[in-house]
Amino acid sequence: MGAGNHDIVRSTRFGGGELGSVRARAALVALLGLPGAAYLYQGQELGLPEVDVPVEARADPMWARGGVCRDGARVPLPWTADAAMSHGFSLAEPAADPWLPIPAGWGTHAIEQQEQVPGSSLNITKTALELRRQLWKNEVFTADDGGSWRVEAGNLLICERNAHFLVAVAMGTEPVKLPAGTVLLSAAPLAEDGWLQPNNAAWVLKD
Numbered sequence: 001m002g003a004g005n006h007d008i009v010r011s012t013r014f015g016g017g018e019l020g021s022v023r024a025r026a027a028l029v030a031l032l033g034l035p036g037a038a039y040l041y042q043g044q045e046l047g048l049p050e051v052d053v054p055v056e057a058r059a060d061p062m063w064a065r066g067g068v069c070r071d072g073a074r075v076p077l078p079w080t081a082d083a084a085m086s087h088g089f090s091l092a093e094p095a096a097d098p099w100l101p102i103p104a105g106w107g108t109h110a111i112e113q114q115e116q117v118p119g120s121s122l123n124i125t126k127t128a129l130e131l132r133r134q135l136w137k138n139e140v141f142t143a144d145d146g147g148s149w150r151v152e153a154g155n156l157l158i159c160e161r162n163a164h165f166l167v168a169v170a171m172g173t174e175p176v177k178l179p180a181g182t183v184l185l186s187a188a189p190l191a192e193d194g195w196l197q198p199n200n201a202a203w204v205l206k207d
Contacts, residue, residue: 001031001034001036001037001038001039002031002038002039002040002041002044003024003027003028003031003041003044004040004041004044004073005041005073006041006070006073006074007070008070008073009050009072009073010024010043010044010048010049010050010072010073011023011024011027011028011044012024012047012048012049012050013050014027019199020049021047021049022187022188022199022200023199024044024047024121025047025121025124025187025188026169026170026187026188026199026200026201027201028040028044028045028047028121028124028125028128028187029124029128029167029185029186029187029201029202029203030159030167030169030187030201032125032128032129032132033128033132033159033161033165033167033185033201033203034147034159034161034167035141035145035146035147035161040125041073042077043073043077045121045122045125046077046078046109046111046114046121046122047109047120047121048073048075048077048109050072050073051071051072051073051075051100051103052072052103053069053071053072053075053100053101054101057071057100057101058071059071059099059100060074071100074100075098075100075101075102075103075106076089076098076099076100076102077111078102078106078107078109078110078111079110079111079112080107080110080111080112081107081108081110081112081113082107083102083104083106083107086098086102087102087106087107087110088110088111088112089102119188119189124185124187127185128185128203131184131185131203135165140162140164140165140205141161141162141165142162144162145161145162147159147160147161148160151171152176152179153176154170154172154174154175154176154177155170155171155172155176156168156169156170156171156172156176156177156178156196157169157170157171158179163206164205164206165203165204165205165206166179166181166203166204166206167201167202167203167204168196168201168202168204169200169201170196170197170198170199170200170201171198172198173198174198175191175193175195175196175197175198176195176196177195177196178194178195178196178202178204179204179206180206180207181204181205181206181207182204182205182207183202183203183204184202184203184204184205185202185203186200186201186202186203187200187201187202188200190202
C-alpha cells in the first residue's frame with residue numbers, strides 16, 4: 001500500500017501548501033505503521049510538493065491525448081541545494097538539463113539539506129523504517145497483524161494493529177489525548193501535555 005505513485009498528484013494534495021506538507025508527513029508516518037507491505041513513491045520521503053510544470057515543457061503523453069498531466073509528480077529529486085548543477089541531477093559542466101524543468105526553490109527540499117534537520121521528512125522516514133525493522137525483529141509486529149479501526153472523541157482515528165501497538169491520527173481541529181502507552185514516533189512534535197496535535201500521526205506502544 002502507498003499514498004502516492006507516478007500517476008497521481010503528490011500527497012501534499014491533502015490541503016496544499018504548508019498544510020498539505022504537514023498532512024503528507026502524517027500520512028507517511030501512518031502508512032509505515034499499518035499492517036502489510038508499504039511502498040514509497042520517489043520523493044515522498046522528502047515531502048516533495050506537486051510541481052506546476054509549464055505547459056510547453058510537459059512530457060506526459062496523457063497531456064497530449066486528453067489534457068491530463070501527471071508530470072507534476074515526476075520532476076527529478078533534489079539531491080543537493082546547488083541549482084547550477086540541477087540539484088544533483090547532473091555532474092556535467094555545464095549541467096545537463098533534466099527531462100522536466102526544476103522549479104525555483106527546489107533546493108530547500110534537497111536530501112543534503114534534510115539530512116541535517118532532525119525533524120525533516122527524510123529523517124522521520126529513516127526513523128520510521130528503522131523502527132519498523134526493530135519492531136519486526138522484536139516480534140511486536142507479526143505477519144498475523146490484521147488491524148482494527150475505530151474513531152475516538154475529537155476525531156482521533158485509531159488503527160490497533162495488535163495487542164501491543166497502534167497508530168493514531170488526529171483528524172479533527174483540536175489536540176486529542178492519545179491512548180495510554182509509549183509514543184515511539186510522531187510526524188510532528190506533540191503538544192506540551194503530550195496530546196496529539198491536529199494533522200499529526202503517532203505510533204504508540206501500548207501499556
